[in-house]
Amino acid sequence: MxxxxxxxxxxxxxxxxxxxxxxxxxxxxxxxxxxxxxxxxxxxxxxxxxxxxxxxxxxxxxxxxxxxxxxxxxxxxxxxxxxxxxxxxxxxxYGERNFTTVKHVPLENATVVFQGVEGAYSYAAMRQYFGKNIESYHVKTWRTAMEDVTHGTADYAVLPIENSTAGIVADIYDLLMEYRLYIVGEQIIRVDHVLLGMPDAQIGDIREVCSHPQGLAQCKAFLEENPSWKKKEVENTAGAAKKVSEVRDKGVAAIASREAGEVFGLKVLAENICREKANSTRFIIVSRKPEYEEKAGKISICFELPHESGTLYNMLSHIIYNGLNMTKIESRPIPGKSWEYRFFVDFTGKLGESAVENALRGIEAEANVLRVLGNY
Missing domain, CATH: 1.20.59 (Chorismate Mutase Domain, subunit A)
Structure with missing residues (x-):
């Protein structure tokens, strides 16, 4: 030997x-x-x-x-x-949860708010999720949408939270912690941007392109091919189309959907301007009611940790150890606390299941703060 x-x-x-x-x-x-x-x-x-x-x-x-x-x-x-x-x-x-199970989220006779204007991707997401038998209206900001749901002006809000090309919409994550609302559903929309201009415009006339920051980011490669164009950020893509129709300047174009161009009477100057063919945006449906459908299979949580070595690993181990599949993790700085972060995690499962309750119980006991944002 x-x-x-x-x-x-x-x-x-x-x-x-x-x-x-x-x-x-x-x-x-x-x-x-x-x-x-x-x-x-x-x-x-x-x-x-x-x-x-x-x-x-x-x-x-x-x-x-x-x-x-x-x-x-x-x-x-x-x-x-x-x-x-x-x-x-x-x-x-079991831990105390204030969530209730429903057969399905009410899709009719509801009042739904979205940010932007008709023709926006938020509008398309709302129509796909809820259908047509609802009352809907638009507001200028995501914060206003959250406020309206909080105060009962609307039953639900439709908010973009992530794009497959440009990443997360950070403001939405922060608003989810600021307002005591719950995610009850999600809708994924294929994003197909075009360049829109006035009916008499040609692509050689363009001096300025406006869109939401995400729209500009998603079409970065196309815009870099035209370095002389000035880029201007606006509140949403459909709002960019509306602006072009209002200023009536051949030199101003918008990055938005084809539907937005039809709504505001604009001409498609260029197609396929987003080089990422799988470009999609995930929208969440938020409500003031803590409820989840019987068919729910994804849970979103947020937690804050002591600023110590190994604490994040320990939190995530509760999910892994219970055989749950973590599908997403994001971090955001905690306002007023330098270099401290809160973490947003999505994982598969349904409230009330033993594995889910074991994981949530462990995180709740060992994190500084835990919030279950929704089961959908």
Whole structure:
């Protein structure tokens, strides 16, 4: 036997003993969970865990091993907590959720608000999701739409949250935390931008192109082919088309939808100006009612964390450990807190399912703030 083979055999023996001791420890952790269930004590005891890790790391020899012991036992304790959260759910002890289940979100006789004007992609998303048997109106800003739903002027708002080419609409994420509204649905719209101008305009007349910042970003390659054009940001793509129709200047064009051009009597000067063929925008439907459909299969949450090493990994591990598929994560700075962030996460599942409740229970106990934004 070579020295390497002998070392490997020794490591195998040690690893087997570690597994035996780990399972023994987990058995005791389950007994601790049973005690906490009977007494109502919280699973996480941060003072006890901090003291325990401090004691154990000081038993190790050398800085490297001390740090290793600290990380090892942080993970062991995190796994132990996850098992305890599972046992709480198995005993029928669920976190308090104010959500209610509905057969389907009411699609008729509702009042829906969207930002922009007729011909905007938000308008198209609203029509695809709700159909025609609704009352609808438009506002100038996303904040106004959120305000109207909050105060009951509208039942729902349709808001763009992400584009497959240009990325997230950051303002929407911030507004979701500012207003106590809930995501009850989503609608994906294929974005097919064209360049629109006055009926008598030619592409050689163009001096200025206006659109929403996302529209300009999505057509960046096309615009770079025409470097002399001045680019101007406006509130939305359909509003850009409306502006061109109002200024009646052959030198001004808009990046918007073909439908917007028809609404405002404009001419298509160029097609296929977005080089990304799979360009789509995801819109969310928000309501003041915390409800979700029986067929819901995606959950959106937001949480804030202590500014400490490893905390994000620990939060996400609750999702992974419970066999849930995380489909998206975004971060946004927390206003008034330098270099601290809140995280927005989407994952598959439905409220009330054991795996979902286990994950949410763990995040809720260990994050500074948790909000369930919706199940849809």
């Amino acid at each position: 070579t020295d390497l083979e002998r070392y490997r055999d020794e490591i195998d023996e040690i690893d087997s003993e570690i597994v035996r001791l780990f399972e023994k420890r987990m058995k005791v952790s389950e007994e601790v969970a049973e005690y906490k269930i009977k007494t109502g004590k919280q699973v996480l005891d941060p003072v006890r865990e901090s003291q325990k890790i401090h004691t154990l790391k000081n038993k190790a020899h050398g800085d490297f091993n001390s740090l290793g012991v600290q990380e090892l036992f942080r993970q062991i304790m995190a796994i132990s907590r996850k098992r305890q959260y599972q046992l709480l759910t198995e005993h029928g002890i």
